[in-house]
Amino acid sequence: MSTTEAAPQPMKLSWWVSGDTNAFFGLGFNTLVNVLTLSGLCLGVVNIPGADVFGVILPALGVQLLIGNVYYTYLARRLARREGRTDVCAMPYGPSVPHMFIVVFVIMLPIYLQTRDPLTAWAAGLAWSFIIGIIVLLGAFVGPWIRRYTPQAAMLGTLAGVSIAFISMRPAAQMFEALWIALPVMVIILIGFFTDLKLPGNIPVGLAALLVGSAIGWVGGYMSTPDVVAAAKDVALSLPTADLARLGEGLTDVAPLLATAIPLGIYNFTEGMTNVESAAVAGDEYNLRAILAADGAGAVVGSVLGCPFPPAVYIGHPGWKAAGGRTTYSLASGVVIALMCFLGLFSLLGALLPTPAIVPILLYIGLLIGAQAFQETPRRHAVAVVIAIIPNIASWAAGLMNNALSAAGTTAQQVGEEALNGAGLVYHGTVLLGGGAILAGMVLGSITVFVIDKNFFAAAIYSAIGAVLGFIGLIHAEQVGWNVGGQIALGYLFAAVLLAGFGLVMRRRGPVGDGVREDQPVAADLVGAEPGEGVPTPREGEPAAAGPADPGPDGRPAPV
Secondary structure, eight states, rough: OOOOOOOOOOOOOSSOHHHHHHHHHHHHHHHHHHHHHHHHHHHHHHOOOHHHHHIHHHHHHHHHHHHHHHHHHHHHHHHHHTOOOOOOOOOOEEEEEEHHHHHIIIIIIIHHHHHOOOHHHHHHHHHHHHHHHHHHHHHHHHHHHHTTOHHHHHHHHHHHIIIIIIIIHHHHHHHHHHHHHHHHHHHHHHHHHHSSSGGGOOOOOOHHHHHHHHHHHHTTTTTHHHHHHHHHHOOOOOOOOOHHHHHHHTTOOOOOHHHHHHHHHHHHHHHHHHHHHHHHHTTTOHHHHHHHHHHHHHHHHHHTTOOSSSSEEESSSHHHHHTTSSSSSSHHHHHHHHHHHTTTTTHHHHHHOGGGTTHHHHHHHHHHHHHHHHSSSOGGHHHHHHHHHHHHHHHHHHHHHHHHHHHOOOOOOHOOOHHHTTOOOOOHHHHHHHHHHHHHHHHHHHHHHHTTOOOOHHHHHHHHHHHHHHHHHHHSSSOSSSSHHHHHHHHHHHHHHHHHHHHHHHHHOOOOOOOSSSOOOOOHHHOOOOOSSOOOOOOOTOOOOSSSOBBBBSSSSSOE
């Protein structure tokens, strides 16, 4: 090269683009709703004093948000520079929505009802969150292996199940409690995010939706001025401090917490895994271990500071990318929400912003992720997507039944299975189907994909895995333990034997098609393929495989 030739200039990567504004408002309001919800659960269900909720729990949550969002922004900008792209979208991050309800109703509330001491219940929640964080950190090492050998339809399908049941249904129901506010907001979101039309003045979609909904709510008398005045008294600066004694109090009786912490910790890293897969389908290939490490570290640090709510990489990366989000929208939303936590503004915000004006944003994300599972997988795998969705719907339905019984002052055991069956409820079966729903959906979806592709040995391996998980209660069970799911394990084991038999018969008959799907040719890896046969290209941070991946239609390795 000539000495006079100019050296290549480093890629210019903007910190903010117009689409970041849309994504910032969307994710920010999403997180805002979640923080308002968990605050209400602490105050109204566990009766934790307001001073502790707004002065300790929320500031600790603010630190969690900063940890994850700063790190995810760094990962996004590193990926953009490495691949020379300006369309990389950062992973969204915030408090885990399912865990918000689980830690309150499954961990803290029973202890509060037993002891009538909200601080003891709070300490148990901190210990539970700490254990979740440790499990997720361990999952960062095994998660890439699970992702490598799990069909895309199974991962996106179970993610769609979470989005439909736990992300979409509650906001949709809340919308219909005040549809005169919520439906105009939803229409603005649909026009802004699902068409190529621009709003007047090119105003960000999320901001326009919130302004319209809030205006309708205030003009229509849905909101109350005295509530705003009362909430303003809670505004005060609070910074978190470590309290190991409070966490240690919760860890003194750790055994009862493990029954839910183990499967839900696994849920966290499998959900993170499926969210990374969702981002990869949208074009952004992140290091799974790096993503999970931030989740686990956030839970551990938050529990030490006083927050019992584990954080998580959020579902919805493709939605924020489609809305124009790039590398900084998530950081901006995290910083703003963290400042609100430190300043004690959430009581005031809850009085200013009508909930029906905010929840349609959650429904938008649920719609997008549910649609992606069908759009990004081969058409013949649609049935696998559906079967992966079903356990999550069962888990949601079982929770509704249990909550309704609890509100009536009784339990399923007291009512009796015969009476429940007589009312048309298959209660016990629904509970079992929904147990460990994330893992169960991935196992059932994987079996179905491999059967469709006539790769019976791979299907048999997944069925055998289901037998092990069912035997110890990590799927299709009400608790974790030894031989808690004997009949479940037998079902999967018999299916594994049957599938292996089909595999032997088909092998003796000779080739019946390559059994390899165009989206993820990994099945051969599970049953001893020759080098180079159906082996995917390793992802960043994963061990190398035996051979190169089959090329996709654009000449690059097909995504896993």
